[in-house]
Amino acid sequence: MTDRISTFRLVGKFAISLIAVVVLQGILAYRLRVFSYLDLPLILSVYYGFTLGRPIPSVIIGTSIGLMQDSLSGAPMGTNGFSKTLIGYVAATAGTKFDVDLPVTRAVAIFLFTLGDGLVVSILGLMTGSALNPSYSDIFWHWLVSGAFNALLGMLMFGYHDRVTHAVS
Amino acid sequence: MRTVIASKKPAWITLAVALVFHALLLSVQMNKRIDTSFVRVWLLDSLGPAEKFVDVSVESVENIWRGYFDLIHVRRENLKLQSENDRMRMDLARRQEEVLELGRLRQLMDLQATDIGKTVVARIIGREPSLGGQTVTIDKGTHSGVQRDSTVMSPDGVVGRVIYAGNFSSVVQLIVDSQSAVGFIVQSSRRLGILKGTGGSELEMEYIDDDNDIKQGDELITSGQDRIYPKGLPLGVVVFVGPRQATFKVVRIRPRVNFARLEEVLCMTEHLPEVPAGQVP
Numbered sequence: 206m207t208d209r210i211s212t213f214r215l216v217g218k219f220a221i222s223l224i225a226v227v228v229l230q231g232i233l234a235y236r237l238r239v240f241s242y243l244d245l246p247l248i249l250s251v252y253y254g255f256t257l258g259r260p261i262p263s264v265i266i267g268t269s270i271g272l273m274q275d276s277l278s279g280a281p282m283g284t285n286g287f288s289k290t291l292i293g294y295v296a297a298t299a300g301t302k303f304d305v306d307l308p309v310t311r312a313v314a315i316f317l318f319t320l321g322d323g324l325v326v327s328i329l330g331l332m333t334g335s336a337l338n339p340s341y342s343d344i345f346w347h348w349l350v351s352g353a354f355n356a357l358l359g360m361l362m363f364g365y366h367d368r369v370t371h372a373v374s
Numbered sequence: 375m376r377t378v379i380a381s382k383k384p385a386w387i388t389l390a391v392a393l394v395f396h397a398l399l400l401s402v403q404m405n406k407r408i409d410t411s412f413v414r415v416w417l418l419d420s421l422g423p424a425e426k427f428v429d430v431s432v433e434s435v436e437n438i439w440r441g442y443f444d445l446i447h448v449r450r451e452n453l454k455l456q457s458e459n460d461r462m463r464m465d466l467a468r469r470q471e472e473v474l475e476l477g478r479l480r481q482l483m484d485l486q487a488t489d490i491g492k493t494v495v496a497r498i499i500g501r502e503p504s505l506g507g508q509t510v511t512i513d514k515g516t517h518s519g520v521q522r523d524s525t526v527m528s529p530d531g532v533v534g535r536v537i538y539a540g541n542f543s544s545v546v547q548l549i550v551d552s553q554s555a556v557g558f559i560v561q562s563s564r565r566l567g568i569l570k571g572t573g574g575s576e577l578e579m580e581y582i583d584d585d586n587d588i589k590q591g592d593e594l595i596t597s598g599q600d601r602i603y604p605k606g607l608p609l610g611v612v613v614f615v616g617p618r619q620a621t622f623k624v625v626r627i628r629p630r631v632n633f634a635r636l637e638e639v640l641c642m643t644e645h646l647p648e649v650p651a652g653q654v655p
Binding site: 224227228229230231232233234235236238241259260261264265267268271272273274275276277278279281282283284286287290291294297298329332333334 | 385386388389392393395396397399400403404413414417418420421424425428429432436498499500501502509510511537538545547551553634
């Protein structure tokens with residue numbers, strides 16, 4: 206019984222954080238233009254992938270957050286779901302194989318995940334006919350700026366996580 | 375490095391199942407064999423109220439920030455005067471905001487009173503920008519009569535069209551979205567054509583050859599031939615007519631609507647084929 210309650214609490218905690226991040230992304234990108242370069246759902250997928258270190262929950266989290274992101278955007282359902290699922294899995298697997306406790310490693314990883322996410326979303330866009338038509342240089346610069354912003358925010362989030370973890374232990 | 379918690383089920387099976395699920399979801403949407411819009415409607419209905427709640431909260435915090443923290447320096451000079459000043463300024467800011475909102479709503483009501491068909495006023499509660507993509511979320515859905523392809527406008531002109539309608543909120547594709555296309559008429563020469571979104575802040579004309587007489591400053595209105603936007607709504611003004619590239623000329627249009635400052639919009643719930651000339655401000 207106690208196990209079941211704690212499982213419900215854990216699932217509830219994850220669900221609330223996923224909904225909060227997707228909703229915040231929508232609101233903040235509307236109010237502050239800089240947030241259009243940030244991808245909070247991506248950062249959260251990587252964050253849970255690294256901190257949990259378990260691929261199955263990370264895949265479920267990536268799938269859920271990607272679908273929620275798709276529902277609030279004009280993208281076909283499954284575009285961000287596909288991408289965030291892959292990112293969750295790769296982040297969780299990388300977390301067990303590499304030392305992701307170093308801030309530099311995390312920043313580089315989030316930067317690369319941002320480029321990967323952009324690439325997967327663009328390929329799926331081309332395949333589904335919902336591809337965008339800006340120039341390749343525009344896409345490249347958007348990915349670079351977005352990667353830098355995500356890496357910066359990711360480092361702050363991980364730093365906060367480390368402080369809380371150390372304080373508890 | 376973290377240690378993996380041993381699991382009897384290989385993780386890659388879960389990954390494969392999830393990826394196949396997404397691929398199938400994308401595939402059925404493209405083939406349109408099965409209607410999957412209920413998934414989006416369900417998620418939109420679940421997330422819409424949360425987005426609206428956070429939007430209202432953020433706005434409240436913004437108001438407090440502007441009305442309160444801006445007065446810190448004055449408080450140092452005279453605490454008593456500052457306290458009084460605080461109340462007055464907060465009250466004034468709130469009233470100014472109310473006056474501005476009243477003005478915007480009055481403009482919308484004026485537009486609503488014209489013979490453009492049944493409409494409903496909606497508030498923008500979120501934005502989901504992506505590269506080339508320009509969509510916003512509004513707080514009205516099918517319960518208010520909003521449907522897929524409902525025209526969305528402001529007193530300045532066309533804003534876009536509804537691409538997904540939930541019960542209580544909808545996703546609007548702005549006319550500057552790279553996937554957007556609108557049929558237009560040049561108001562002076564009555565020339566017809568198609569406007570495409572660029573994903574940025576401007577629109578581009580398609581298939582304009584050397585023979586056209588389009589020039590800077592030309593006003594464009596909707597043609598109604600796309601069967602989405604009613605005829606006669608203001609679209610934008612020509613700001614750049616470039617030289618011919620390959621077969622066609624490059625013509626850029628600045629939309630009449632300032633999308634960065636858009637807060638309330640009008641959604642058509644009943645489509646009329648033509649807006650009588652001079653009805654739209």
